[in-house]
Amino acid sequence: MSATRRAEERSFVRVDRPVDGVAVVTLDRPDRMNAMAFDVMVPFQQQLAELGRDNAVRAIVITGEGRAFCAGADQKSAGRPPYADGLRRPGYALRSLEVLEEVIATMRRLHQPVIAAVNGAAVGGGLCLALACDVRIASEAAYFRAAGINNGLTASELGLSYLLPRAVGSSHAADMMFTGRDVGAEEAARIGLVSRLADPVVEEAVAVGERIASLSQPGIEMTKRSLHAGIAAGSLESYMPIEGIGQLYLRLLTDNFEEATRARKEGRPAQFRDDLP
Template structure:
C-alpha cells in the first residue's frame, strides 16, 4: 500500500494525498519520506503549475505518530540524541521543501490538522478548509512546547501574534469557521479538494515566472526587516518580466479583445 498518492485531475495541477487514514495521516516516516520524494519530483516537473496537498479519510495530518512512527533514514549505528536529530531533520525538510517548491502549494484541509499537521498546512502558500477541518497546536497538550517545525514562525504571520499566542498557549481546537474568520484559511468548501484544484487551475493560467516570483516575494516580504530594504527586490522582479517577456502587451491586447490572455513568457 502506498502511503502517498499523486494524481493529476487536470494537466497543470498535481494532487498529493497523504494516504494512511487509519492513523489520521500522522507524520510517520513511512509517510513523510515518500512525501518528501514526491514533492521534490513535482518541483522538477515543469508541466505541474500548482500542487494540492490533502489527506485521505477524516484527517489532513494529525502530527507525530505515537504508536508506529517508523524509522527515519540514515540512523544506523547512531546514538539516541543523534537519532532524534536525524528524525527532526526529515520532518523539517518536508516543511522547507513545501516552501521551496517553484509551484504554489494549496492545502486542501479535509479534517484534523494537529501539531506537525498544522505546521504542514501553514507551510503551504494557500489554505482551504472543509467544514469538518479543525486545527490544534497539540504540543502544549502533551506536556511539551507548542513550538515545532516552524509553528511559532509561521502561525503569527498567518493570523497575527495575539491570535497565535491564544492558539499555541491554550492548545484549543480552532474550527473551520473560526479559521476562516481569523485568516488561517482563505475559504471553506464542502468539496475542498475540488476547490483547491480550481484554485490551482486559475494560478496555472498566469505567467510561470510571474507566479514563481510572486511566491518568493510573499515569503521574502514576510521575512524582510523593513519596507525600504525590501522594495527594490519587488521592483526588480517587475522589471525582469516587463523587459524580458511580452506578457504585459499580451494582457493589454487581451483586455481590448475581450478574451483571456495567453502568456508565453517570451518575446
C-alpha cells in the first residue's frame, strides 16, 4: 500500500491530544455516519495500535464526527479489505471479517483504558465498537441498536454476544438482540450499557481520561488486566489469585501505597511515582 493511499485513508480518522495523557480518536466520515468501510477501519486500527505503543498516552477516547458514533456496516460502499487480491467470494468474506475482528481485538488489547464518547447512533458494528471500550459515556442524542437481526442475519457479530450480556445482563441483551430495537440514552444508562450521560460528551470523556491519567500507570494497567480477566474467569476461586498478584506486584515494587496514605493525612493530592522506591 502506497504512502499516498495511507494518507488518504487516515483522513477519515483524526487523533487529537486535548490534555496531557489523553488521546481522542475520532471517526471522521460524517457523511456516511462513520460507517465501517475498510478505508475507515484499517487506519482506525492502525492508529489505535500506534497509540497503544505510546507510553505518554494514558487513556484513549473514541468518538464519531457529526450525528453518529458509528453506523455499522457501510451500505454505500465498504471498499476492499487489504490482502484480498486473488480470493474468491468465501475467502474474501473471511478476510473482510478478519479485518473487522482485528479492530475489536486491538481495542481490547490496549493497555490504556478506552472510553467511548457515544455522540449519536451506535448501530450494529458501531454498538460492537462501543462495547469493546472499557467505559461508555453517552450524549442525550445517543442510541444503540443490535442491527443484524433486522437485516435477516444473526444479531451476534464482532463479540457482541459475548460483551453485551456482560455489560447489561442476559435479559436486557436478549431484548436488544432479538428485537433489533433502538435503545435510547436514558434507557442505556438505566440498564448499565453506559455509565453516565453528559453533554458535551467528548469533554466529559476527556475529563474521565484526565482523571485516569493522574493515577498510577501500572495501577491502572493492572486494574484493566484484572477487570478483563474477571469478565472471562470461570470461577471466583480461580480468579482471586490474579487480583492478589496484581496488588502484591504494585505494593512491593512501588511506594505508591505509602504516598497515598501520606497524601490523605496531609490533605493533598497523591503524587504517584511508578519507579522503584
